[in-house]
Amino acid sequence: MDLNLPVYADIEAAAQRIEGAAIRTPLLENPRVNDRLGGRLLIKAEPLQRTGSFKFRGAYNFISQLGAAQRQPGVVAWSSGNHAQGVAEAARALRTPATIVMPHDAPAIKVANTRASGARVVFYDRLKDDREAIARALADREGRTPVPPYDHPWIIAGQGTIGSEVIDQAGALGATLDAVIAPCSGGGLSTGIAMAVKAISPQTQCFAAEPAGFDDLARSLASGTIQRNERLTGSFCDALLAPCPGNYTFPLAKRHLAGSLVATDEEVAAAMELAFREFKLVVEPGGAVGLACVLKERLPVKDRTVCVICSGGNVDGEMFRAALATAARPQSG
Amino acid sequence: MDLNLPVYADIEAAAQRIEGAAIRTPLLENPRVNDRLGGRLLIKAEPLQRTGSFKFRGAYNFISQLGAAQRQPGVVAWSSGNHAQGVAEAARALRTPATIVMPHDAPAIKVANTRASGARVVFYDRLKDDREAIARALADREGRTPVPPYDHPWIIAGQGTIGSEVIDQAGALGATLDAVIAPCSGGGLSTGIAMAVKAISPQTQCFAAEPAGFDDLARSLASGTIQRNERLTGSFCDALLAPCPGNYTFPLAKRHLAGSLVATDEEVAAAMELAFREFKLVVEPGGAVGLACVLKERLPVKDRTVCVICSGGNVDGEMFRAALATAARPQSG
Numbered sequence: 001m002d003l004n005l006p007v008y009a010d011i012e013a014a015a016q017r018i019e020g021a022a023i024r025t026p027l028l029e030n031p032r033v034n035d036r037l038g039g040r041l042l043i044k045a046e047p048l049q050r051t052g053s054f055k056f057r058g059a060y061n062f063i064s065q066l067g068a069a070q071r072q073p074g075v076v077a078w079s080s081g082n083h084a085q086g087v088a089e090a091a092r093a094l095r096t097p098a099t100i101v102m103p104h105d106a107p108a109i110k111v112a113n114t115r116a117s118g119a120r121v122v123f124y125d126r127l128k129d130d131r132e133a134i135a136r137a138l139a140d141r142e143g144r145t146p147v148p149p150y151d152h153p154w155i156i157a158g159q160g161t162i163g164s165e166v167i168d169q170a171g172a173l174g175a176t177l178d179a180v181i182a183p184c185s186g187g188g189l190s191t192g193i194a195m196a197v198k199a200i201s202p203q204t205q206c207f208a209a210e211p212a213g214f215d216d217l218a219r220s221l222a223s224g225t226i227q228r229n230e231r232l233t234g235s236f237c238d239a240l241l242a243p244c245p246g247n248y249t250f251p252l253a254k255r256h257l258a259g260s261l262v263a264t265d266e267e268v269a270a271a272m273e274l275a276f277r278e279f280k281l282v283v284e285p286g287g288a289v290g291l292a293c294v295l296k297e298r299l300p301v302k303d304r305t306v307c308v309i310c311s312g313g314n315v316d317g318e319m320f321r322a323a324l325a326t327a328a329r330p331q332s333g
Numbered sequence: 334m335d336l337n338l339p340v341y342a343d344i345e346a347a348a349q350r351i352e353g354a355a356i357r358t359p360l361l362e363n364p365r366v367n368d369r370l371g372g373r374l375l376i377k378a379e380p381l382q383r384t385g386s387f388k389f390r391g392a393y394n395f396i397s398q399l400g401a402a403q404r405q406p407g408v409v410a411w412s413s414g415n416h417a418q419g420v421a422e423a424a425r426a427l428r429t430p431a432t433i434v435m436p437h438d439a440p441a442i443k444v445a446n447t448r449a450s451g452a453r454v455v456f457y458d459r460l461k462d463d464r465e466a467i468a469r470a471l472a473d474r475e476g477r478t479p480v481p482p483y484d485h486p487w488i489i490a491g492q493g494t495i496g497s498e499v500i501d502q503a504g505a506l507g508a509t510l511d512a513v514i515a516p517c518s519g520g521g522l523s524t525g526i527a528m529a530v531k532a533i534s535p536q537t538q539c540f541a542a543e544p545a546g547f548d549d550l551a552r553s554l555a556s557g558t559i560q561r562n563e564r565l566t567g568s569f570c571d572a573l574l575a576p577c578p579g580n581y582t583f584p585l586a587k588r589h590l591a592g593s594l595v596a597t598d599e600e601v602a603a604a605m606e607l608a609f610r611e612f613k614l615v616v617e618p619g620g621a622v623g624l625a626c627v628l629k630e631r632l633p634v635k636d637r638t639v640c641v642i643c644s645g646g647n648v649d650g651e652m653f654r655a656a657l658a659t660a661a662r663p664q665s666g
Contacts, residue, residue, distance in 0.1 A: 031422070045381075048613055052613055276650065282615060317657040
């Protein structure tokens with residue numbers, strides 16, 4: 001392969017493009033949680049990002065680089081939800097028409113929010129259809145530019161802006177990060193962040209976090225070649241169901257990530273409950289998988305400073321209530 | 334009465350004292366909510382404050398002004414919960430022993446958190462005992478300084494730091510505030526904020542918000558004299574059960590507040606659900622009463638810019654789940 005992988009300068013340029021449009025989300029800390037873990041845990045609160053997840057960053061960085069001739073017919077994206085909302089809202093902010101191809105079983109809140117941003121929604125069947133093929137056909141027919149969910153240098157650079165922000169915000173708190181962990185679906189977020197963090201703070205270890213049973217990146221890193229998930233449905237973490245690492249994200253993952261850690265659905269529910277109780281933050285299942293890994297000490301915090309990216313908060317009330325109830329059962333710890 | 338009412342300079346001094354100890358909580362905004370309301374709604378996210386509510390500000394401003402001779406025997410406070418946690422954590426930060434007198438029916442999370450900050454907890458019966466008398470007896474016996482929950486210039490000035498922050502943060506967003514609304518129990522928060530806002534931005538209207546049936550301030554403002562609530566239990570808003578406006582807060586309320594608005598428990602649950610869904614923020618019932626007033630258009634946002642203080646997020650999982658479930662029922666809108 002002969003790909004032009006993004007570099008740190010692309011993240012710096014992305015940070016300038018998104019400034020004022022995206023929110024510089026806060027880095028949260030809780031002394032009681034720190035006491036319990038015996039170290040320092042910093043939470044990057046991307047649920048407070050515009051559209052409720054980090055996806056706005058990459059989408060805005062992408063669409064803002066299109067010329068007038070590309071913006072006029074508009075963009076098309078395929079997404080289980082958060083990328084859809086990010087593209088729809090970035091397109092609205094940049095006065096560009098958007099069509100979003102979404103799975104028919106996407107959470108209702110994500111469909112409603114995508115439409116509320118003015119985008120057209122086209123549904124597909126997760127089990128039968130190829131969402132990328134549908135989106136690309138639409139793109140050909142209508143002259144729309146596809147906005148890929150993760151495997152593109154502009155998307156990776158946009159998500160990577162979180163990496164430079166957390167290093168900067170941790171510094172303002174007098175903290176030096178020993179490790180950073182971010183949820184991983186296709187890897188745009190975790191590799192973008194790792195690229196930024198490694199450029200600024202080479203001694204900081206960077207990890208991805210995946211749901212148990214959907215650990216394509218962990219297996220790809222172990223084998224050295226791209227591995228696919230066996231299933232594309234059935235995880236509590238509906239935002240983390242990409243089939244495999246991408247052609248851009250996998251080489252970046254090999255270069256910059258120290259590994260990919262895994263958490264079960266029950267552990268993710270417990271992490272959502274902790275974020276609710278101690279950080280007053282609504283985190284969706286896919287957004288809490290890094291926090292779950294930390295709480296289970298797969299990434300130890302003791303005597304260290306660890307930054308966890310909580311990447312989104314777009315969860316239905318019913319699912320959130322179920323997560324709190326699951327976590328409240330004594331047997332689930 | 335011949336009281337030395339606090340002035341804006343006290344709030345400026347408090348802001349310097351709490352800097353670095355308290356968190357400058359973010360001001361949140363959501364384009365979709367703005368579209369729906371036809372104006373601009375800014376949410377001051379005090380659930381993200383240290384201890385999960387604004388109370389840390391006043392407590393820290395108070396205890397930091399005690400001399401070594403007063404700090405050594407320590408402080409005592411009486412509280413339904415958030416003030417307790419604020420005093421306990423501020424005392425810990427300032428290496429001062431704290432005893433907290435709490436109602437026996439305070440939410441479990443608030444009791445646990447107060448203890449986790451290293452404070453001793455003494456319980457009283459909301460219906461039979463006089464909590465202030467118990468605390469003052471403890472103060473006399475052990476030489477402790479009482480930290481009153483609201484009716485003290487140092488407390489009011491500490492809470493008032495939110496007022497100067499929101500004017501400053503709104504300015505950074507290019508917004509000029511037409512109105513500010515803050516939850517009210519004894520009035521330390523709402524009058525402190527109003528004092529700061531009026532000093533910096535005299536044209537901004539300031540309102541308090543109270544739970545229906547516990548509208549002592551609204552009735553006091555209407556009658557011109559201090560009125561008491563008939564009951565001290567029975568509201569969903571467990572943080573807003575002070576018996577009446579204070580000797581300091583009432584004159585400040587008369588001077589600086591445009592009025593006090595009221596919301597029902599069901600309206601508060603709907604506001605909690607909106608904060609969850611659109612702002613990804615956990616808000617406790619008492620913290621959401623201002624937002625409830627805005628959503629019911631008792632304080633209109635249309636063609637205006639309104640700042641709502643969401644004052645705390647210390648709510649048990651069970652109560653939060655109940656609030657989301659209540660708000661999801663079609664008949665509650």
